[in-house]
Amino acid sequence: MSLTPGPVGRLIEELSRLPGIGPKTASRLTFYMLRAPEAQVIALADAIRGLRAGTVLCSTCFNIAEHDPCPVCADQERDRGLICVVEEPLDVLAIERTRRFRGVYHVLHGALSPVDGIGPDELKMRELVERVRSGGVREVLLATNPTMEGDATAMYLARQLAPTGIRVTRLAMGLPVGGDLEYADEVTLGEALEGRRDV
Amino acid sequence: MYLKHLSLTNFRNYARLERDFPERTVLVQGQNAQGKTNLLEAIYYLATTRSPIIASDRHLISWGVAAEPLPYARLVGDVERSSGAAHLEVTLVREPARPENPAGRLARHIRLNGVERRAIDLLGQLNVVLFLPQDSDLIAGAPALRRRYLDVTLCQVDPAYCRHLQRYNRVLEQRNHLLRRLRERHDDPAQLTYWDEQLARWGALISRRRQRAVSDLEAAATLIHGELTGGSERLALQYEASLALPQLEADPATPEPDQPPPALYEAALSAIARTRQRDLASGVTTVGPHRDELRFVANGVDLGLLGSRGQQRTAALALKLAEVRFMAGQTGDMPILLLDDVMSELDRARGQYLLAALAGARQVVITTTDIEVFPREFVRQTVRWQVREGTISEERS
Numbered sequence: 294m295s296l297t298p299g300p301v302g303r304l305i306e307e308l309s310r311l312p313g314i315g316p317k318t319a320s321r322l323t324f325y326m327l328r329a330p331e332a333q334v335i336a337l338a339d340a341i342r343g344l345r346a347g348t349v350l351c352s353t354c355f356n357i358a359e360h361d362p363c364p365v366c367a368d369q370e371r372d373r374g375l376i377c378v379v380e381e382p383l384d385v386l387a388i389e390r391t392r393r394f395r396g397v398y399h400v401l402h403g404a405l406s407p408v409d410g411i412g413p414d415e416l417k418m419r420e421l422v423e424r425v426r427s428g429g430v431r432e433v434l435l436a437t438n439p440t441m442e443g444d445a446t447a448m449y450l451a452r453q454l455a456p457t458g459i460r461v462t463r464l465a466m467g468l469p470v471g472g473d474l475e476y477a478d479e480v481t482l483g484e485a486l487e488g489r490r491d492v
Numbered sequence: 493m494y495l496k497h498l499s500l501t502n503f504r505n506y507a508r509l510e511r512d513f514p515e516r517t518v519l520v521q522g523q524n525a526q527g528k529t530n531l532l533e534a535i536y537y538l539a540t541t542r543s544p545i546i547a548s549d550r551h552l553i554s555w556g557v558a559a560e561p562l563p564y565a566r567l568v569g570d571v572e573r574s575s576g577a578a579h580l581e582v583t584l585v586r587e588p589a590r591p592e593n594p595a596g597r598l599a600r601h602i603r604l605n606g607v608e609r610r611a612i613d614l615l616g617q618l619n620v621v622l623f624l625p626q627d628s629d630l631i632a633g634a635p636a637l638r639r640r641y642l643d644v645t646l647c648q649v650d651p652a653y654c655r656h657l658q659r660y661n662r663v664l665e666q667r668n669h670l671l672r673r674l675r676e677r678h679d680d681p682a683q684l685t686y687w688d689e690q691l692a693r694w695g696a697l698i699s700r701r702r703q704r705a706v707s708d709l710e711a712a713a714t715l716i717h718g719e720l721t722g723g724s725e726r727l728a729l730q731y732e733a734s735l736a737l738p739q740l741e742a743d744p745a746t747p748e749p750d751q752p753p754p755a756l757y758e759a760a761l762s763a764i765a766r767t768r769q770r771d772l773a774s775g776v777t778t779v780g781p782h783r784d785e786l787r788f789v790a791n792g793v794d795l796g797l798l799g800s801r802g803q804q805r806t807a808a809l810a811l812k813l814a815e816v817r818f819m820a821g822q823t824g825d826m827p828i829l830l831l832d833d834v835m836s837e838l839d840r841a842r843g844q845y846l847l848a849a850l851a852g853a854r855q856v857v858i859t860t861t862d863i864e865v866f867p868r869e870f871v872r873q874t875v876r877w878q879v880r881e882g883t884i885s886e887e888r889s
């Protein structure tokens with residue numbers, strides 16, 4: 294017979310499905326919530342529930358936002374001729390923090406990884422090519438992660454975009470290989486943006 | 493180098509072991525299933541981060557603690573090397589069962605000099621050459637055994653090789669998945685280009701490194717083999733790279749790190765291009781270091797296919813002794829020699845040759861069921877330990 298009441302076990306199980314959370318952390322969080330003020334726990338539950346209902350994908354750049362278009366795409370000051378292609382919405386935040394990029398984004402929602410069953414159709418790739426073809430774009434900056442999968446994605450996209458004749462660039466080296474953009478510090482990422490090179 | 497101290501907790505049948513090791517030859521005597529091999533396995537594990545015997549680390553945790561909430565095993569070694577001392581620590585923890593993993597995940601924590609590290613950082617800290625009774629399988633067994641042998645040997649002396657191997661395995665996995673995907677559903681074959689290039693890059697680096705190692709091993713093994721056979725047979729080691737790489741001698745002196753010389757890369761890339769259709773049809777990658785072969789040939793005869801058991805044993809012994817010289821040459825440190833009950837497999841002449849070869853080592857650990865198989869004068873120069881049910885005691889002579 295288990296000593297853990299059903300609801301407690303269920304929350305531990307759900308939490309430990311989350312990335313970066315092992316069974317120990319999941320248990321600690323669960324027992325913390327058991328003892329925390331009820332209002333705080335309800336606020337958390339509401340926030341989780343509201344997460345899906347309160348967000349949309351921007352129909353231009355596919356970033357996650359409260360409204361469509363997202364604030365970046367809606368901003369008339371941004372340079373629409375320069376599109377920065379990233380894997381995840383978190384990468385947009387990382388690049389925005391550097392304050393050195395004035396273009397717009399395109400979020401792929403992943404990288405090519407056959408092991409994980411992710412091919413071009415699983416990513417926002419066709420949408421990118423169409424967006425570039427529809428005109429007004431001067432340069433596409435490929436800012437996928439400096440991992441094998443990120444490189445595979447960048448190379449594949451560069452070939453897809455080649456017929457358009459538009460300039461395609463890649464983030465400069467200097468980012469830790471195998472790392473995520475999201476963890477790069479602002480200075481390094483800023484330098485990588487400035488030092489981008491043609492593919 | 494030598495192992496100064498070994499500490500084991502819940503490792504196999506050692507509930508607790510704290511043992512100083514002398515800088516000389518230790519003769520470990522005991523009946524079967526008392527823990528002789530487990531002791532060598534522990535030392536080998538600290539050197540290579542894998543067991544020489546089993547595929548799954550979970551069996552390394554003592555059965556006696558299996559019912560505890562968080563069963564774990566810990567291995568700690570203190571190593572003295574010419575470059576200084578090192579403190580090696582590996583802990584294996586079996587986490588609780590979960591719906592998606594009923595056996596419980598096995599977590600491995602590695603520390604080097606007290607700092608949390610990856611497995612790859614532990615490699616090279618402790619160098620060992622392990623002699624097993626079944627070593628002749630290396631010659632006679634499947635090609636995968638020989639590739640694994642080269643990988644383990646090279647990873648111990650060349651951290652870059654180990655890194656390249658990790659990259660290669662990742663590329664191979666991705667490419668194989670992509671080949672299967674392309675076969676099963678409509679998708680763009682242009683995705684292969686990137687993985688082909690990466691396969692050529694890391695594959696050329698690995699096959700070439702193995703080729704160079706085999707050439708070094710061959711130089712020593714041929715000599716030793718000649719002595720073992722009284723000069724009647726000449727042993728050759730032939731590495732066959734499926735990527736059809738150009739001659740070893742043609743390499744430029746200093747290629748870039750992590751990049752093969754251009755001629756190698758081009759050769760590998762065209763070998764991959766030639767097999768692309770075949771790979772697409774079969775859904776697996778059919779060229780690359782994972783398909784390479786290493787042959788042991790004596791007087792024109794492939795010993796793996798046509799050698800007698802005796803010939804295979806002799807070739808395996810020559811290879812292992814060559815490995816000792818190879819490692820010493822690569823690292824500048826004499827590796828620790830671990831011999832698991834091998835004397836019984838060797839005839840008198842080969843046994844004596846092996847014992848004479850041990851004289852040059854700094855530290856040797858030999859297990860045996862029967863001390864009588866060793867000459868008296870050899871035994872006199874050793875420290876003798878007795879193993880019984882996971883406990884070691886000193887023998888007074």
Ligand SMILES: [Zn+2]
Pocket residue numbers: 351352353354355356362363364365366367
């Ligand atoms: Zn947008």
